[in-house]
Amino acid sequence: MNSDAPITPRTDILPRVAAHARRGLTSLRGVLGAVPEIGAIGAALSVFIFFAATTPNFLTVASVSSMLIVAAEIGVIAIPMTLLMISGHFDLSAGSVLGFSSLLLPVLVVNHGVQADVALLAAFAAALAIGWLQGAITVHFGLPSFIVTLGGLLFWRAATYVMTGGFPLSLPKQPGIISAFSFPLGRGFYASALWFAAFACIFSFVVARTRFGNWVFAAGGNERAARSLGVPVDRVWISLFVLTAAGASIAGFMQVGRFNSVDALRGAGIEQQVIAAAVIGGVRLTGGYGSVIGTALGCLMFGMIRNGLVLAGLGSYWFEGITGLILVGAVIVNQWLARGVGERR
Amino acid sequence: MTPAADTPLLEVRGLAKRFGNIDALRDVSFSLRPGSVLALLGDNGAGKSTLIKLLNGLFEPDRGEIYWSGEQVRLRAPKEAHALGIATVYQDLALVDALSIYRNLFLGREEHITRRFGPISYIDVGLARRRAQQVVSEMGIRIRSANEPVASLSGGERQSIAIARGVLFSARLLILDEPTSALSLKQTERVLETIARVRDKGISVIVISHNVHHAIKVADQFVVLSHGKSIAAFDAGSRSQDEISRLIVEGMSTLE
Numbered sequence: 001m002n003s004d005a006p007i008t009p010r011t012d013i014l015p016r017v018a019a020h021a022r023r024g025l026t027s028l029r030g031v032l033g034a035v036p037e038i039g040a041i042g043a044a045l046s047v048f049i050f051f052a053a054t055t056p057n058f059l060t061v062a063s064v065s066s067m068l069i070v071a072a073e074i075g076v077i078a079i080p081m082t083l084l085m086i087s088g089h090f091d092l093s094a095g096s097v098l099g100f101s102s103l104l105l106p107v108l109v110v111n112h113g114v115q116a117d118v119a120l121l122a123a124f125a126a127a128l129a130i131g132w133l134q135g136a137i138t139v140h141f142g143l144p145s146f147i148v149t150l151g152g153l154l155f156w157r158a159a160t161y162v163m164t165g166g167f168p169l170s171l172p173k174q175p176g177i178i179s180a181f182s183f184p185l186g187r188g189f190y191a192s193a194l195w196f197a198a199f200a201c202i203f204s205f206v207v208a209r210t211r212f213g214n215w216v217f218a219a220g221g222n223e224r225a226a227r228s229l230g231v232p233v234d235r236v237w238i239s240l241f242v243l244t245a246a247g248a249s250i251a252g253f254m255q256v257g258r259f260n261s262v263d264a265l266r267g268a269g270i271e272q273q274v275i276a277a278a279v280i281g282g283v284r285l286t287g288g289y290g291s292v293i294g295t296a297l298g299c300l301m302f303g304m305i306r307n308g309l310v311l312a313g314l315g316s317y318w319f320e321g322i323t324g325l326i327l328v329g330a331v332i333v334n335q336w337l338a339r340g341v342g343e344r345r
Numbered sequence: 346m347t348p349a350a351d352t353p354l355l356e357v358r359g360l361a362k363r364f365g366n367i368d369a370l371r372d373v374s375f376s377l378r379p380g381s382v383l384a385l386l387g388d389n390g391a392g393k394s395t396l397i398k399l400l401n402g403l404f405e406p407d408r409g410e411i412y413w414s415g416e417q418v419r420l421r422a423p424k425e426a427h428a429l430g431i432a433t434v435y436q437d438l439a440l441v442d443a444l445s446i447y448r449n450l451f452l453g454r455e456e457h458i459t460r461r462f463g464p465i466s467y468i469d470v471g472l473a474r475r476r477a478q479q480v481v482s483e484m485g486i487r488i489r490s491a492n493e494p495v496a497s498l499s500g501g502e503r504q505s506i507a508i509a510r511g512v513l514f515s516a517r518l519l520i521l522d523e524p525t526s527a528l529s530l531k532q533t534e535r536v537l538e539t540i541a542r543v544r545d546k547g548i549s550v551i552v553i554s555h556n557v558h559h560a561i562k563v564a565d566q567f568v569v570l571s572h573g574k575s576i577a578a579f580d581a582g583s584r585s586q587d588e589i590s591r592l593i594v595e596g597m598s599t600l601e
Contacts, residue, residue: 209467211455214448221441228423228433229453289443
């Protein structure tokens with residue numbers, strides 16, 4: 001018996017060490033999982049470090065400013081879309097709504113002689129109405145927003161073609177409300193970056209500190225509980241569809257201000273980047289989880305990739321490939337972290 | 346007994362409800378004394394969940410009357426039940442995982458934790474956490490922080506938080522749907538403790554359950570449902586656990 005004594009504790013130690021190690025890993029995972037932005041922080045940092053190390057001129061003012069142009073135009077859509085996705089829906093029509101409302105502006109001005117500011121407000125109102133309509137259809141008929149907004153994607157793109165027969169229209173450069181979306185701040189920076197920052201701040205505040213923010217999470221996380229507690233779930237959903245369409249239209253005005261012309265393909269496919277940015281930022285497709293800051297980081301990361309590839313002299317087709325890889329990688333990490341939180345239940 | 350204590354908080358007489366060809370409830374009568382815990386027992390399909398839906402205003406009964414503190418009432422919508430002080434806590438359906446404990450506690454009633462700054466109304470996190478902490482500790486619930494997301498709580502803790510939310514909004518009657526069905530033994534003990542605390546605050550509780558073993562630990566009154574009828578109503582201590590179990594399983598045949 002005595003000879004066994006020194007052996008017994010040794011055989012005991014290994015599983016105990018393993019258990020400790022596992023617990024250590026789980027708790028690290030738990031800590032990281034409590035920060036919903038962690039996937040986006042990781043992705044943005046890796047992209048930043050990669051380009052900073054490999055690409056000359058990446059760390060210049062000109063590079064940062066052009067990165068921000070890309071990030072801002074995705075971001076003003078992706079940020080309201082984040083709330084919509086947290087609430088359990090999403091909007092595939094954002095790119096088409098962007099195209100429709102930004103082409104409507106020069107159509108009204110050039111073809112119908114409407115005063116520029118009035119035309120801009122009308123185009124904006126059209127976007128809000130589209131958002132409201134798609135939201136109301138989704139809620140009233142209880143349809144998946146995937147279907148309703150896929151219909152919207154096709155329909156509003158077609159409507160955009162019909163307006164000019166597919167031809168681009170240019171808008172003479174003129175002062176007015178339009179400049180609020182794109183006036184130059186100097187050194188290559190544009191007002192769009194300020195809109196992006198304002199969206200990030202305001203929507204973060206709304207999510208974290210307001211009644212509406214509570215309702216957004218409740219609608220997506222537990223619709224039945226939300227309804228039984230008197231949360232006006234349908235109103236929350238419809239207003240988020242309207243906000244997302246508003247964001248799409250603002251992104252459109254940013255581009256109109258930048259290019260002074262609009263073609264019928266404007267905004268096509270941008271919804272893919274928008275949704276990818278939100279998902280990389282920690283939003284779950286099933287709703288209930290997500291972070292505005294995470295999404296904003298996802299948008300900055302897109303800006304860095306797009307700009308970094310140009311500086312590195314690589315074709316822009318690389319952009320979509322890399323985006324796709326990062327998207328899947330980030331979701332794997334986010335899910336692994338989420339399981340860490342779940343294990344403590 | 347004082348005269349006030351004689352008036353039941355809730356009394357139902359001859360409740361019946363049909364859904365198409367199915368008699369979900371045929372004849373249910375019982376009364377609930379103020380400040381007591383009533384266990385509503387019955388096997389699956391006995392009519393328990395239909396009865397809850399009549400009591401919280403989701404459906405109106407086809408026949409029968411509901412009396413609240415001695416006065417006949419109609420509960421035509423959940424709002425009307427809320428207004429009387431009837432709150433229902435559904436098992437595992439009540440909380441939003443991503444939100445913190447305090448945001449869950451005040452969900453739908455954010456006016457209790459918001460402040461105004463000009464046109465902006467925002468949640469005062471300090472106030473909300475203090476109030477949440479106070480509510481849960483009054484209920485004997487131990488939490489690490491009111492800021493913790495409920496996703497990281499155990500099933501029992503979640504159930505207790507959901508019960509606390511019912512109490513927070515000055516419910517006079519709390520209806521708990523199978524509060525212990527998915528819980529471990531230890532967590533069940535905690536939830537039963539929480540139910541006892543609720544009663545000690547003077548709030549009446551109806552616990553819907555098919556687990557006699559759990560119900561007997563906390564209930565003052567029992568009502569047994571079988572095939573849509575209330576077949577027995579009695580006070581704690583007047584029947585043994587075995588007798589109650591037999592009533593539930595054998596239903597009508599035991600009485601005949």
